[in-house]
Amino acid sequence: MNTGDWVEAEFDDLQISEHDDDDSGPLPVVAIVGRPNVGKSTLVNRIIGRREAVVEDVPGVTRDRVAYDANWRGRRFTVVDTGGWDPDATGMNLRIAEQAQVAVQLADVILFVVDATVGATDADEIVGSVLRQSGKPVILAANKVDNQQLELEASGLWALGLGEPYPVSALHGRSSGDLLDIVLDALPETPELKFGEQGGPHRVALLGKPNVGKSSLLNKLAGEDRVLVDPMAGTTRDPVDELIELGGKPWRFVDTAGIRRRDRELQGADFYAAMRTRAALDKAEVAVVLIDASEPLTEQDLRIIGLVIESGRAMVVAFNKWDLVDEDRRYYLEKEIDRQLVRTPWALRVNISAKTGRHVDRLVPALEKALDSWTTRVPTSRLNAFLTELVQATPPPVRGGKQPKILFATQASTEPPKFVLFTSGWLEDTYRRFIERRLREEFGFAGSPLEVTMKIREKRKGGGSPAKK
Incomplete structure (x- = not known):
């Protein structure tokens, strides 16, 4: 794929909203660019109306370009937050700047953010020159203008040759509505905002401890360098969405920040x-x-798996860097995995190498199987017939001299599947786990958590209607 092709492909990806209909068309893109630490992510949060982009008073917190859905006055568009664009950057900073340049190529409108309290720097002038040559509409936002006196200083930004500088305070919201009005005037027409739309590509979250290969896997699936990859842990901080077509259908993958330690031990940008x-x-x-x-x-690995279990999401465990494990080690590693993942025998497993692409093609079938399990509903009649046979073969343990009975069962919900047993008494935890295991054997549910609860119904003394406990 040549450069023009992949830029066009990414342009299509960034414009697709999570809740779009097929008929609604692509959303226009606003790329927010500027030097490091001029307040781009703060402005993004102001535009989208919530604190999504990670903000900290140090340069370099945003490293990838990150897309967010936004709307203003009933019109929808996509905002792309970028890393600081420094023309003199080297190393990782150079790669961050390259991501910002790609965002400019993909955008319909460019919002160039400059720190009005500093004025136009040499770097601002160089970036401004590049933006003028892009042929795209450029709106110059003079940020950090907190009062009328600073508005006068912002007028000096006319020297950048990008037209009128629009004073704004992203932090306090001053004149942010006026700035968004200017942005809307420059945007192509978009469909009216609709609420409650369903459907769209399945959303897949990539989780793991830092430097485990999440960004490498996303790039391998996308077929190009969508997100930064660096041996230094913690390269990704914002969740990065990427729409990728695999197996003939679209998937929205989200590359997340590596979970380092318990939340109470995190500070600053790592916490957010x-x-x-x-x-x-x-x-x-x-x-x-x-x-x-x-x-x-590690304990971190097991804690992340526990986090997914608590969330009730379907799960695939991908053992990355499998190419670095020799044949002798693999046999013993399988035994260790079975022992340590005893809480999640239902999780689907794939052994891959994100770097070489080995067995990455097995990921989509595993995802599809997990999602099928996550949405499976068992007919009530079939469920109760199955439980009747199960109880006849293996009755519940006697408790307090009485043997509890399962009077009726139903599947209360899907995503994840939840079953409710109406019983005449308490069922031991071990027996409920036994029922869960047999439900999986009978109906599948590979890759999905399963919840089995009970509602106890006992007749009140002296008769009367049943009581719930």
């Missing part, structure tokens, strides 16, 4: 990045938990 990761998991249908197969399982 962890919150974004949890929010991304809540919005996903299925999670891919990446584990480094070349190292023993």
Whole structure:
């Protein structure tokens, strides 16, 4: 794929909203660019009306370009937050700047953010020159203008040759509505905002501890360098959405920040990045938990798996860097995995190498199977016939001299599947786990958590209607 092709492909990807109909058309894109630490992510949060983009008073917190759905006055568009664009950047900073340049190529409108309290720097002038040559509409936002006196200083930004500088305070919201009006005037027409739309591509959250290979896997699936990959742990901080067609249908993958340690031990950008990761998991249908197969399982790995279980999402555990494990080690590693993942024997497993692409093609069938399980509903008649046979073969343990009976059962919900047993008495935890295991054997549910609860009904003394406990 040549450069023009992949830029066009990414343009299509970024414009697709999570709730779009097929007939609604693509959303226009606003790319927010500027030097490091001029307040781009703060402005993004102001535009979308919630604290999504990670903000900290140090340069370099945003590293990838990250897309968010936004609307203003009933019109929808996509906002792309970018890393700081420094023309003199080297190393990782250079790659961050390259991501910003790609965002400019993809955008319909460019919002160039400059720190009005500093004025136009040499770097601003160089970036401004590049933007003028892009041929795209450029709106110059003079940020950090908190009072009328600073508005006069912002007028000096006319020297950048990008037209009128629009004063705004992203932090306090001053004149942000006026700025958005200017943005809307420059945008192509978009469909009216609709609420309650369903459907769209399945959402997959990529989770794992830092430097386990989440970004490498996303790039391998996308077929190009969509997100930054660096040996330094913690490269990803914002969840990064990527729409990828696999197996003939679209999937929305979300690359999340690596979960380093318990939330109470996190500070600054790492704390908010962890919150974004949890929010991304809540919005996903299925999670891919990446584990480094070349190292023993850690407490962090098990805690991340536990986080997915608590969220009720379908799960695929991908053992990455499998190419680094020799044949002798693999046999013993399988035994260790079975022992340490005893809480989740239902999780689907794939052994892959994100770097070489080995067995990455097995990921989509595993995701599809997990999602099928997650949405499975068992007919009530079939469920009760199955439980009748099960109880006849293996009755519940006697408790307090009485043997509880399962009077009736129903599946209360899907996503994940939840079953309710109406009983005449308490069922031991071990017996409920036995029922869960047999439900899985009979109906599948591979890759999905399963919840079995009970409602106890006992007749009141002296007769009367049943009581619930």
